[in-house]
Amino acid sequence: MNQKAAKSGNVGPRHRSDAERSIEAILDATLKGILAGDDVKMAVVARAAGVSRVTLYSHFPTREALLEASVDRAIAHAKDLVSELNLDQGPAPEALSRLLGSHWQTLDRYRSLYLVAASSLPPERLRALHTPLFGRIKTLIARGQADGDFRTDLSRDWLVATVFGLMHQAAEEVAAQRLPVRKAGDVVTTTVLSVFICA
Amino acid sequence: MNQKAAKSGNVGPRHRSDAERSIEAILDATLKGILAGDDVKMAVVARAAGVSRVTLYSHFPTREALLEASVDRAIAHAKDLVSELNLDQGPAPEALSRLLGSHWQTLDRYRSLYLVAASSLPPERLRALHTPLFGRIKTLIARGQADGDFRTDLSRDWLVATVFGLMHQAAEEVAAQRLPVRKAGDVVTTTVLSVFICA
Numbered sequence: 073m074n075q076k077a078a079k080s081g082n083v084g085p086r087h088r089s090d091a092e093r094s095i096e097a098i099l100d101a102t103l104k105g106i107l108a109g110d111d112v113k114m115a116v117v118a119r120a121a122g123v124s125r126v127t128l129y130s131h132f133p134t135r136e137a138l139l140e141a142s143v144d145r146a147i148a149h150a151k152d153l154v155s156e157l158n159l160d161q162g163p164a165p166e167a168l169s170r171l172l173g174s175h176w177q178t179l180d181r182y183r184s185l186y187l188v189a190a191s192s193l194p195p196e197r198l199r200a201l202h203t204p205l206f207g208r209i210k211t212l213i214a215r216g217q218a219d220g221d222f223r224t225d226l227s228r229d230w231l232v233a234t235v236f237g238l239m240h241q242a243a244e245e246v247a248a249q250r251l252p253v254r255k256a257g258d259v260v261t262t263t264v265l266s267v268f269i270c271a
Numbered sequence: 272m273n274q275k276a277a278k279s280g281n282v283g284p285r286h287r288s289d290a291e292r293s294i295e296a297i298l299d300a301t302l303k304g305i306l307a308g309d310d311v312k313m314a315v316v317a318r319a320a321g322v323s324r325v326t327l328y329s330h331f332p333t334r335e336a337l338l339e340a341s342v343d344r345a346i347a348h349a350k351d352l353v354s355e356l357n358l359d360q361g362p363a364p365e366a367l368s369r370l371l372g373s374h375w376q377t378l379d380r381y382r383s384l385y386l387v388a389a390s391s392l393p394p395e396r397l398r399a400l401h402t403p404l405f406g407r408i409k410t411l412i413a414r415g416q417a418d419g420d421f422r423t424d425l426s427r428d429w430l431v432a433t434v435f436g437l438m439h440q441a442a443e444e445v446a447a448q449r450l451p452v453r454k455a456g457d458v459v460t461t462t463v464l465s466v467f468i469c470a
Binding site for chain 2: 187190192196197199225226227229230233235236237238240241242244245247248250251259262263266267270
């Protein structure tokens with residue numbers, strides 16, 4: 073729609089890229105604040121992003137909308153990282169280990185964002201935002217099941233859910249200082265592989 | 272403190288039991304509303320419980336306080352049910368299966384309460400409310416490890432966390448209609464036993 077408008081000349085490219093820059097600055101400021109442990113407040117975010125409150129509200133009418141967009145961008149980033157892992161290569165259990173180790177690092181980077189989002193957004197919304205990532209995991213599970221590497225007595229949907237549940241449980245354990253962050257990747261990998269392989 | 276006050280005659284037994292009855296009616300009305308899928312609103316809860324809004328706010332100053340008390344009561348109920356399971360009897364894997372099957376039913380009963388609480392209370396608060404239950408699970412895990420039935424390469428804290436994480440992930444899968452409720456108990460038991468037994 074935006075591209076069409078740009079082509080028809082109604083919205084100039086300069087104008088559009090101003091809006092994009094504002095959104096980028098707003099999301100950067102939001103993430104920076106969350107990683108620093110600040111509460112997300114619209115006025116504070118606007119100031120930190122160097123935009124007016126009118127501009128902020130025009131892009132993100134509510135705090136929830138701002139958090140959703142932040143999670144969405146983090147997941148797009150995670151998806152790019154997952155693409156680099158070439159999950160379709162090598163035995164499925166090895167590819168899964170690569171995914172869990174690497175995704176843990178991404179998750180650890182965004183841990184505070186996740187915790188803020190989990191306390192502000194409904195679980196089903198949080199899960200829906202993760203859908204783009206789940207497709208990759210599901211394809212990998214299907215390959216592992218076809219190769220006889222992964223169990224088939226539990227559904228693919230449930231296996232995807234265990235990955236999601238155990239990853240995020242680990243993030244909470246790290247946040248609560250019951251699990252050292254340097255061990256978290258290995259612990260999650262060991263746990264998920266036990267579920268996937270031991271029938 | 273209340274008992275002391277009662278003994279000194281400042282607060283009569285009749286007065287105290289009025290307050291207890293109000294609290295009971297308020298928590299009953301809250302749970303009933305949540306199980307019926309209603310949003311938790313203070314005015315609605317007061318009306319359904321047959322108490323004034325002043326009485327409601329005197330016991331629960333905020334919606335969060337009301338939700339916390341509701342979760343707290345549900346967990347006390349779950350703890351009573353767990354006591355009846357005699358987890359110290361029989362092989363640890365069998366006791367764990369009894370716990371998971373039975374606790375699933377309790378969790379299923381309180382599923383909507385959990386989902387409302389999870390979207391309104393911080394994860395660490397929700398976890399703290401579960402502490403009384405976790406003690407029982409931890410004792411059972413210690414026994415299973417000592418008997419050589421459960422793995423010892425993952426910490427007890429993490430094994431408790433996996434039970435919690437997988438149970439609640441299952442509750443969300445059921446709520447999202449990706450997992451049939453009649454299968455959930457077996458699926459959770461199979462998954463948790465895989466984590467606990469396959470090293």
